Amino acid sequence: MVAVSDGTMERPRRDRLSRARALHGGLALVLVLVSVASLTVGATGVSLGGVLGKLASGEALSRMERVVLLDIRLPRLAMGLCVGAALAISGAVMQGLFRNPLADPGIVGVGAGAGLGAILAIVLGSFLPAGLLAMAGGHLVPLAAFLGGWGTTLLLYRVSTRHGRTSVATMLLAGIALAALAGAVSGILVYLADDQQLRDLTFWGLGSLAGASWTKLSAAAPIILIAIGGAALMGRGLNALALGEATAAHIGIPVQRLKNAAILAVAAATGAAVAVSGGIGFVGIVVPHLLRLASGPDHRALLLNSALLGATLLVGADMIARSLIAPAELPIGIVTAVLGAPVFLWILLRQRGALVDF
Amino acid sequence: MLKAENITVSLGARRVLDGLDFTAEAGQVTAIVGPNGSGKTTLSRAMTGDLAHGGTVSLNGQDIARLKPWQLAALRAVLPQASALAFPFTVIEVVNIGLHRGLAGAQGRVAMEALARVGLAHYADRPYQELSGGEQQRVQLARVLAQVWEPLLDGAPRWLFLDEPVSSLDIAHQLQVMEIARDFAAAGGGVVAVMHDLNLTAMYADRVAVLAEGRSLAAGSPEQVMTDATLSRAYGCALRVGRVPPPGVPFLLPHPAAAAVE
Numbered sequence: 001m002v003a004v005s006d007g008t009m010e011r012p013r014r015d016r017l018s019r020a021r022a023l024h025g026g027l028a029l030v031l032v033l034v035s036v037a038s039l040t041v042g043a044t045g046v047s048l049g050g051v052l053g054k055l056a057s058g059e060a061l062s063r064m065e066r067v068v069l070l071d072i073r074l075p076r077l078a079m080g081l082c083v084g085a086a087l088a089i090s091g092a093v094m095q096g097l098f099r100n101p102l103a104d105p106g107i108v109g110v111g112a113g114a115g116l117g118a119i120l121a122i123v124l125g126s127f128l129p130a131g132l133l134a135m136a137g138g139h140l141v142p143l144a145a146f147l148g149g150w151g152t153t154l155l156l157y158r159v160s161t162r163h164g165r166t167s168v169a170t171m172l173l174a175g176i177a178l179a180a181l182a183g184a185v186s187g188i189l190v191y192l193a194d195d196q197q198l199r200d201l202t203f204w205g206l207g208s209l210a211g212a213s214w215t216k217l218s219a220a221a222p223i224i225l226i227a228i229g230g231a232a233l234m235g236r237g238l239n240a241l242a243l244g245e246a247t248a249a250h251i252g253i254p255v256q257r258l259k260n261a262a263i264l265a266v267a268a269a270t271g272a273a274v275a276v277s278g279g280i281g282f283v284g285i286v287v288p289h290l291l292r293l294a295s296g297p298d299h300r301a302l303l304l305n306s307a308l309l310g311a312t313l314l315v316g317a318d319m320i321a322r323s324l325i326a327p328a329e330l331p332i333g334i335v336t337a338v339l340g341a342p343v344f345l346w347i348l349l350r351q352r353g354a355l356v357d358f
Numbered sequence: 359m360l361k362a363e364n365i366t367v368s369l370g371a372r373r374v375l376d377g378l379d380f381t382a383e384a385g386q387v388t389a390i391v392g393p394n395g396s397g398k399t400t401l402s403r404a405m406t407g408d409l410a411h412g413g414t415v416s417l418n419g420q421d422i423a424r425l426k427p428w429q430l431a432a433l434r435a436v437l438p439q440a441s442a443l444a445f446p447f448t449v450i451e452v453v454n455i456g457l458h459r460g461l462a463g464a465q466g467r468v469a470m471e472a473l474a475r476v477g478l479a480h481y482a483d484r485p486y487q488e489l490s491g492g493e494q495q496r497v498q499l500a501r502v503l504a505q506v507w508e509p510l511l512d513g514a515p516r517w518l519f520l521d522e523p524v525s526s527l528d529i530a531h532q533l534q535v536m537e538i539a540r541d542f543a544a545a546g547g548g549v550v551a552v553m554h555d556l557n558l559t560a561m562y563a564d565r566v567a568v569l570a571e572g573r574s575l576a577a578g579s580p581e582q583v584m585t586d587a588t589l590s591r592a593y594g595c596a597l598r599v600g601r602v603p604p605p606g607v608p609f610l611l612p613h614p615a616a617a618a619v620e
Contacts, residue, residue, distance in 0.1 A: 016448070099444035163410070239455050242444040246408050250438075251456055251505065252431025297445035 020301030023294070027308035034312050035081070038319050039073050042326075071214070078221065079212040080315040083277045086224045086269035088310020091284025092291075092303050093231050096238030097262045098168050101292070104284040105270040107172060109152035112179040114274040115205065116186055117148020122200050123189045141204065142216065142275040149271035152178055157263060166259050206331030207278035209318050220272040227269035228307055234262060235300035242297070280333050282340025283310050289347050359383050359418070360517060360548060365404050366412035367397075374400045375411070376572045382565065384418075384515030384548040387539050389559045391552075392569035393593045398552045399439065399521055401569065405550070406436045406519050418514050434517035435505040439525065441498050443486050449473065449497050450482040456501035472504040473497070475538060477531075491526045499523065499535060509547030518542055520551040524558065536562040560584055568592045 040048040046068040054061055061069075090105035098107065106112070121144035128140075156178060160170035193201060237258040240248035249255050273280075287310045291302055317335040324330055360382040367375040375397045382388035390398045404411040407422050407430060415422045417433055425433070435456070443452065453469040473479045476496040481489065486497060499520075506516040520539060524532040532555070539549045540562055553559045559566060560580045567577040570592040576583045589597045 016451070096444075101445065239447075242447065243441055243452070243455060244438070246403075247436070247438060247441060249408070249427055250406060250431060250434075250436040252428035254427045292445065296451070297447055298451060 016296035017298050017301060020291075020295035020298055020305065023291075023301065023305055024308065027305055027312065031081075031308055031312045031315075034315050034319075035077055038077050038080070038315050039069065041319050041323050042068065042073060044068050072212075075214050075217050076209050076212040076318070077315060078217055079276060080209050080318045081311040082217070082221050082224045083209070083273040083280065084283060084311040084314025085228055085307040086273040086310075087280060087283040087314070088287035088306040089228055089231050089303055090266040090270045090273075091310075092288040092299070092306040093234060093238065093262050093266050094284070095288055096234070096241060096299055097259065098172065099242060099244075101289060102285065103172075105266050106179075106284075107175050109156045109175050109178050110149040110267055110270040110274060111279065112175075112182040113152025114145040114149035114271060115279060116152075116182040117144035117146070118204050118278070119186045119189045119201055120144055120148070122204065123193045123197050139216070139219075142219075146271050146275040149274060150267060152182070153263065153267040153271070165256060166263075168259070203331055204278045205333070207280035207333030207336075208321075208329075208331050209277055209314075210329060211276070216276045220276045223272040224269050227265040227272075230261060231265045231269070232303050232307070234258060234265075235298070235303055238262075238299040238303075278331075278333065280314070280336055282336045282344060283314060286340045286343050286347075287313060290343070293347075360388075360405065360416070360550065362401070362405050362413065362415045364413035365401065365415070367400050367404055367409055369400075374572055375404065377413070378569075378572065378574050380405070380567055380574065380577075382548055382550050384517075385543055385546055386564035387543045387549040387551060387562055388565045388567065389551050389553045389563035390567050390569060391554075391556060391559055391592075392575075396569040396592070397572045398569055400572075402519055402521050402550065402552050406434070417517060431505065432511070432516075433506075433514075434519060435502040436519040437499055437502045437521060437523055439521045441494070446485050446487060448482070449478065449484050449486050449489070452486050452497055453501045453504050456505040468504050468507050469500075472500040472507065475503060476500045477534065492528065492531060495523075495526055496531065496535070499538070503538070503542075506547065509542050509545040515546055515548050517548040517550065520549065522552050522554055524553075524555065532558060556584065556589070 036048065044064070046065050048069075051061060051065055051069055054065075087105060091103075094103040094105055094107055095101050097103070118141050121141045125140050125144075156171055156174055157166065159174045160167050190198065190201065237248070237253045237255075240251045240253045241255070241258070243251075245255050248258075270284075288302060288306045291305045291309060295301065295305070314332070314336070317339065318332050321330040321332045321335045324335075360380075362378070362380040365375050365378045365380065366373070378397070378401060380390075380401060390401060392398050400409065403409045405415050405422075407415075417430075420433075422430060447455070450469055450473065453472055457468065470479060470482065473482055476499050478493065478496055478500065481493070481497075486494065489497065502518065502520075506518065509516055518539065523535050523539070527535060536558055539551060543549045543564070551563070553563070563580055565578065566580050566583045568575040568583055568588055575592050576588045584599055586597060586599055589599065
C-alpha cells in the first residue's frame with residue numbers, strides 16, 4: 001500500500017440528513033400555526049377565538065360565522081396548503097431531474113399549456129354549445145387549464161423521448177419552443193378578447209385562491225396528494241441523478257422509470273394546482289433553494305420539507321394578499337413575486353460563478 | 359468471470375466496435391489499452407450496460423441484459439471518466455449515494471472506510487465541489503469501492519469497472535489507485551480498467567487487451583501482448599518496449615542525438 005496520509009476514522013459529527021429530517025417536525029409545527037392564523041384573518045369580523053368559544057360552550061354558530069369559516073376560509077386554507085405543497089415539491093423534483101437548481105415546474109410545459117387552456121376557455125368559451133357550457137358550469141377555465149397543461153406535457157415528453165430514453169436537455173429546449181408557441185397563440189386570443197375577458201385573463205395569470213370551494217378542492221386535492229406522495233418517494237433516485245444519469249443507473253436506479261414517474265407527478269400536481277389557482281410563481285424555485293441552504297441538498301429530506309414549507313409560505317402569502325388592502329384583495333401571484341423575486345436575486349448573487357452547468 | 363461476445367456498437371453511421379470478444383477473470387486486473395478512438399471506453403460502456411449493443415455480456419454466468427438495475431448494482435460498480443455533481447453535497451454524502459438500501463446500517467462505517475482507503479477521510483465534511491479534480495476522482499473511487507465493498511459476496515466475485523482511473527492524478531495517487539485495484543483483485547474481485555498509461559498497465563495488469571479500430575488486436579499477459587510489433591501496430595507509430603535491468607545496474611534511456619541537442 002502506498003503511504004498517503006489518512007485522516008481520522010471518526011464518523012463526521014455533523015450529519016446533515018438527520019438534521020434535515022428533524023426539520024420535518026419544526027416545519028410541520030409552523031405550518032399548523034400559520035394555518036390556524038389564516039383561519040382568523042379575513043375581511044369579515046369573524047374570529048376563530050369567538051367561534052371556538054361558542055363551540056366549547058355549546059352555543060350555536062351564527063349563519064354568518066358558519067359560512068365564513070366553513071365555506072370560505074376553510075376550503076381556501078386547504079387549497080392554499082395543497083397548491084403551495086404541490087408547487088414547491090414539484091420544483092424540487094424538477095431541479096433534481098434536470099440537475100439544475102434553476103429549473104421549475106414550468107419546464108415540463110404545464111405553465112404554458114395551462115395558460116393557453118385558460119385563455120382559450122376565457123375568450124372562446126362563450127362560443128361553446130350552451131349544453132356543454134352548462135355541464136362545465138363555472139369550472140370551464142380550470143378544466144381547460146388542466147387539459148392544456150397535460151396536453152403540453154405529453155407533447156413535450158413525446159418530442160424528447162427516443163428509443164425509450166427521455167433526454168432532459170431536449171425537453172428543456174423543446175419546452176422553450178412550445179412556450180413561445182403557446183405565448184403567440186395566447187397573444188392572438190388577447191387581441192380578440194373584449195375588455196372583461198382581458199381583465200379575467202390578467203387576474204388568472206396573477207393567480208388567486210379566492211375561487212376556492214369544496215367542489216374545486218374535491219377535484220384537485222386527490223390528484224395533488226397522490227402526486228405529492230409519489231414525489232416524496234423519489235429522494236434516493238434524485239440523489240443518484242445528481243451524479244449524472246449513467247452513474248445513477250450504475251448505482252441501481254431504474255433511471256427511465258424515475259424520469260417517467262417524476263414528469264407524471266409534476267405534471268399532475270402542477271397541472272391541478274395551476275388549474276385551481278392560476279399562475280403562482282417563485283414558490284417552486286425559492287422554497288427548495290432556501291431548504292438546500294438551510295439543511296443540504298439530500299432529496300430524502302428535501303422533498304417533504306419543500307412540501308411543508310411551500311404550503312406554509314403560500315398560506316402566509318394568501319393571508320397578506322387578503323388583508324393588505326381589505327376588503328379588496330391582491331392577486332396572490334403578486335405577493336409571491338414581490339417576496340420571491342428579491343430572495344431569488346439574493347440567491348443568484350450568492351451563487352454567482354458557482355451555478356451548475358448541464 | 360466476465361465474458362463479452364461478439365460486441366458490436368454503432369454510433370450514428372459509424373461502427374465503433376465490430377464483433378469484438380473480451381473476457382476477464384475474477385482475481386485479476388484486466389486492462390484495456392489502445393489509441394484514442396479505438397473503442398476502449400465504448401467497450402467498457404457496452405459491458406456496463408450504458409450503451410445499446412449487439413452481442414452478449416455475461417457477469418458470473420448471468421446475462422447482464424436480464425438483470426434489473428439494482429441486481430447489477432450489487433454485482434458491479436463503475437467509475438466513470440469524469441463526474442459532475444449537480445448540488446452541493448459533501449464528500450461523505452457523495453460516497454453514501456453509492457450504497458445500497460440493504461446496507462443502511464453499515465452506511466457510516468463502509469463510507470468512511472472507503473474514504474480512508476483513498477486517503478480522504480479527513481475531507482468527509484468538505485463540500486465535494488470545492489475539491490480539486492484529482493481529489494474528486496478519488497472520492498468517486500471511494501463511492502465505487504463502497505458500492506462493492508466486499509470483493510466476494512456469498513462466494514461470487516464482484517466487479518470494478520474503471521474508466522481511466524488515474525487520468526487526473528499525480529504519480530503518488532496513480533500508484534495508490536492501481537494498488538487499490540490490485541488489492542481488490544487479490545481479494546477475489548474482478549477489475550476491468552481502461553488505461554492510457556502503458557507503464558502502469560505493465561506494472562499492475564495481469565491481463566491486457568489491445569484494441570485498435572474497434573477490434574481486438576491481442577489479449578494476454580503484459581509480457582505476451584506488450585511487444586514492439588503489437589504496440590507499434592496498435593498505436594500507429596514506432597514503439598520500442600524496454601526492460602528494467604536487474605537491480606543495482608545503472609540504466610540509460612538513450613535519446614537520438616539531434617533531439618537531445620535541440
